[in-house]
Amino acid sequence: QSALTQPASVSGSPGQSITISCTGTSSDVGGYNYVSWYQQHPGKAPKLMIYEVSNRPSGASNRFSGSKSGNTASLTISGLQAEDEAEYYCNSYTTSSTRVFGTGTKVTVL
Amino acid sequence: QVQLVQSGAEVKKPGASVKISCKASGYTFTNYYMHWVRQAPGQGLEWMGIISPSGGSTSYAQKFQGRVTVTRDTSTSTVYMELSSLRSEDTAVYYCARARTPAVAADYWGLGTLVTVSS
Numbered sequence: 001q002s003a004l005t006q007p008a009s010v011s012g013s014p015g016q017s018i019t020i021s022c023t024g025t026s027s028d029v030g031g032y033n034y035v036s037w038y039q040q041h042p043g044k045a046p047k048l049m050i051y052e053v054s055n056r057p058s059g060a061s062n063r064f065s066g067s068k069s070g071n072t073a074s075l076t077i078s079g080l081q082a083e084d085e086a087e088y089y090c091n092s093y094t095t096s097s098t099r100v101f102g103t104g105t106k107v108t109v110l
Numbered sequence: 111q112v113q114l115v116q117s118g119a120e121v122k123k124p125g126a127s128v129k130i131s132c133k134a135s136g137y138t139f140t141n142y143y144m145h146w147v148r149q150a151p152g153q154g155l156e157w158m159g160i161i162s163p164s165g166g167s168t169s170y171a172q173k174f175q176g177r178v179t180v181t182r183d184t185s186t187s188t189v190y191m192e193l194s195s196l197r198s199e200d201t202a203v204y205y206c207a208r209a210r211t212p213a214v215a216a217d218y219w220g221l222g223t224l225v226t227v228s229s
Contacts, residue, residue, distance in 0.1 A: 001172065032213065034215075038155070048217050052215070091215065101147075101156065104154040104155070
């Protein structure tokens with residue numbers, strides 16, 4: 001199972017919106033609405049930000065939203081803040097009943 | 111509150127095995143699956159496998175098939191991950207994370223266990 005493809009880095013100024021893509025195949029992202037997104041700050045455990053494509057768990061800011069089209073899922077952060085600077089990973093269920101992570105995207109707040 | 115408490119850091123020699131524990135509390139242990147995910151230094155997250163705490167069935171990433179074994183002890187609400195034939199590339203932080211089903215996202219994560227493989 002190959003890792004899902006994410007851009008290595010995305011940057012934006014405070015207050016702006018940015019979008020991170022996550023491209024897989026019909027065997028993972030495209031085949032299920034079980035795509036999630038995690039935020040990870042250096043030296044910390046990942047934190048769930050979005051589950052099942054577009055749902056936010058309690059504790060996740062409403063500035064985070066998710067969507068999916070075909071084999072590509074997306075995470076949008078609106079009203080970018082300094083605290084959003086982190087690494088972001090997508091994650092999908094697969095036809096092999098396993099899970100696969102994306103390659104990771106470093107978000108920089110300019 | 112939900113807690114996943116992992117065992118401490120390990121240093122192993124190449125070819126050895128390591129067994130990491132993850133003790134769950136604050137919820138009904140048998141109602142949630144447990145994933146194992148690792149992260150090599152400066153690298154991304156890598157899914158390793160999952161166990162059903164109730165029945166003990168497992169599923170592993172193809173990359174780790176034959177080298178990884180995940181088990182659980184329902185009497186102590188603890189999940190174990192054993193990785194054998196260690197090599198330097200296995201140096202990583204290993205996380206456990208719970209999920210309601212194998213398909214849905216893991217919502218709580220342990221703090222991680224650093225395993226260093228060095229001669």
